[in-house]
Amino acid sequence: MRLFWHQLRWEQLVFWRSREAAVFVFLFPLLLFTLLTAVYNGRIYGKPASWALLAGMLGYGAANTAFAGLALLLVARREMGILKRIRATPLPSPTYLVAVLVSTMLVFTLQSVALFLLGRLLKSTPWPTHALSLVLALALGAAAFAGLGLAITGFIRSLEGSSAVVNLIVLPMAFLSGSFGPTRHYPTALRTIGDIFPLKHLLDAINAIYLHGQQLWDQPTAIAVLAGWGAVGLAVAQRTFRWEPREG
Amino acid sequence: MSAITVRNLHKSYGAHEALRGISFELAEGEVFGLLGPNGAGKTTTVEILEGYRARDGGEVEVLGHDPAGSPRGLRERIGVVLQHSQLWANLTVDETHRMFAGYYEHPRDVGEVISLVGLDEKRHARIKTLSGGQKRRLDLGVALVGDPELIFLDEPTTGFDPAARRAAWDMIRSLRSLGKTILLTTHYLDEAEQLADRVAVLREGLIIREGTPAELTGETNETEIRFRENGTERIIHTTEPTRLLHDLTTKAVAEGRELEGLTVRRPTLEDVYLLITAGDEE
Numbered sequence: 459m460r461l462f463w464h465q466l467r468w469e470q471l472v473f474w475r476s477r478e479a480a481v482f483v484f485l486f487p488l489l490l491f492t493l494l495t496a497v498y499n500g501r502i503y504g505k506p507a508s509w510a511l512l513a514g515m516l517g518y519g520a521a522n523t524a525f526a527g528l529a530l531l532l533v534a535r536r537e538m539g540i541l542k543r544i545r546a547t548p549l550p551s552p553t554y555l556v557a558v559l560v561s562t563m564l565v566f567t568l569q570s571v572a573l574f575l576l577g578r579l580l581k582s583t584p585w586p587t588h589a590l591s592l593v594l595a596l597a598l599g600a601a602a603f604a605g606l607g608l609a610i611t612g613f614i615r616s617l618e619g620s621s622a623v624v625n626l627i628v629l630p631m632a633f634l635s636g637s638f639g640p641t642r643h644y645p646t647a648l649r650t651i652g653d654i655f656p657l658k659h660l661l662d663a664i665n666a667i668y669l670h671g672q673q674l675w676d677q678p679t680a681i682a683v684l685a686g687w688g689a690v691g692l693a694v695a696q697r698t699f700r701w702e703p704r705e706g
Numbered sequence: 707m708s709a710i711t712v713r714n715l716h717k718s719y720g721a722h723e724a725l726r727g728i729s730f731e732l733a734e735g736e737v738f739g740l741l742g743p744n745g746a747g748k749t750t751t752v753e754i755l756e757g758y759r760a761r762d763g764g765e766v767e768v769l770g771h772d773p774a775g776s777p778r779g780l781r782e783r784i785g786v787v788l789q790h791s792q793l794w795a796n797l798t799v800d801e802t803h804r805m806f807a808g809y810y811e812h813p814r815d816v817g818e819v820i821s822l823v824g825l826d827e828k829r830h831a832r833i834k835t836l837s838g839g840q841k842r843r844l845d846l847g848v849a850l851v852g853d854p855e856l857i858f859l860d861e862p863t864t865g866f867d868p869a870a871r872r873a874a875w876d877m878i879r880s881l882r883s884l885g886k887t888i889l890l891t892t893h894y895l896d897e898a899e900q901l902a903d904r905v906a907v908l909r910e911g912l913i914i915r916e917g918t919p920a921e922l923t924g925e926t927n928e929t930e931i932r933f934r935e936n937g938t939e940r941i942i943h944t945t946e947p948t949r950l951l952h953d954l955t956t957k958a959v960a961e962g963r964e965l966e967g968l969t970v971r972r973p974t975l976e977d978v979y980l981l982i983t984a985g986d987e988e
Binding site for chain 1: 756776782784786788790791792793796797801805806809811852
């Protein structure tokens with residue numbers, strides 16, 4: 459336990475100290491929210507556009523932080539030899555990974571709070587009525603994305619290409635899932651593709667809770683799909699996660 | 707009591723036999739050099755001892771532990787300096803040491819370690835501002851912060867300029883005077899000769915020579931004599947340097963000539979190494 463707190467503290471320092479990661483992971487969704495609410499007016503899903511965009515950014519933030527951010531961080535550390543070096547210390551590997559995951563969740567939590575504050579400030583968006591449901595939905599979504607983030611590291615061979623690979627997944631996924639605006643006018647084919655992604659289901663759950671006053675448990679499909687993706691991610695990660703760069 | 711015991715160690719990668727049954731021992735407080743060309747099995751050996759790789763056969767004991775599965779009790783007592791590795795560019799030297807110190811039950815004082823590796827002036831500098839040599843000293847500091855009894859140094863001075871190498875050698879000597887046991891792999895023969903109490907030369911997964919550097923260089927008793935004669939370089943290998951040198955100099959003195967560029971050289975470990983690793987290559 460002492461080692462966990464020690465590592466969590468250092469993870470936070472390392473994250474906030476590295477400006478690029480902090481800007482890309484933490485600030486980017488806040489920046490997008492500001493831009494999108496500046497151009498979209500009117501109503502989405504029968505609510506003011508800013509409400510739906512806030513919901514969309516919460517989902518995008520989960521994918522960006524827990525999937526993209528986590529994967530890039532782990533690939534970078536693997537390729538730098540940091541993971542290998544950590545393995546030679548008495549710090550147990552599970553403790554290390556849990557500290558990295560909790561640190562990522564902490565960043566996402568702060569980001570979500572910042573989004574609500576920003577929404578309140580810019581567009582007077584309301585606080586969620588079912589806060590617990592929303593927290594659980596975001597936690598489930600972030601956990602699923604973290605599982606997938608762990609899984610994809612095994613498929614990224616080098617540091618150079620990692621950012622491209624990860625963004626090639628996250629940005630189209632966010633677009634097709636409706637993070638940047640409603641998908642109902644998209645062609646059926648694109649919407650069908652969107653339905654495959656976990657982000658679409660996370661957004662369904664967030665929208666239902668935040669915009670329509672439902673609870674998380676009113677969205678069993680979303681829960682099942684997210685849990686399924688998370689489980690697949692963990693199963694794949696168990697087989698493909700590497701602590702060392704590839705030889706030669 | 708030996709720090710490391712290796713008996714008949716085997717390891718294959720697919721059909722390739724990386725280690726074909728090697729045995730050696732390290733006494734406590736000894737500096738042992740593992741030499742050999744690329745692909746000879748040095749890194750495989752070290753990584754098995756560090757607990758990174760599983761062996762296929764043979765017995766291995768490191769500080770009384772089987773390193774397979776990398777038991778935590780062992781990790782408390784070893785320090786590992788990896789060949790290619792970096793640390794967080796945005797942390798300072800002091801912060802990096804403190805992060806690693808927190809992993810150990812009985813770490814050394816961080817300030818003391820930073821002094822030992824000569825980074826006092828850079829203590830509060832970000833790692834991205836360090837030179838290549840300073841980064842390698844940081845690597846060593848991070849490996850020492852847990853106060854290990856046994857230190858693995860994989861190619862510790864690769865890429866160093868001559869001054870940085872001398873400084874690193876001094877540091878390794880000072881570790882030895884602290885009573886640390888050191889397993890060193892290196893390409894540089896002069897390095898092994900300078901630092902190691904004993905060396906083993908690996909080739910194609912077998913130890914082909916083992917002994918003190920003096921024993922190994924003593925194997926060939928030829929001495930090399932070089933000088934220039936009428937502008938051409940002459941190199942003579944002899945087992946009777948005294949008599950030959952006497953003949954040469956007597957003749958030269960009688961003829962009133964100078965033996966230009968005269969050198970008499972005992973074989974270095976490098977000569978012996980080249981001789982034995984070249985062996986019967988196709």
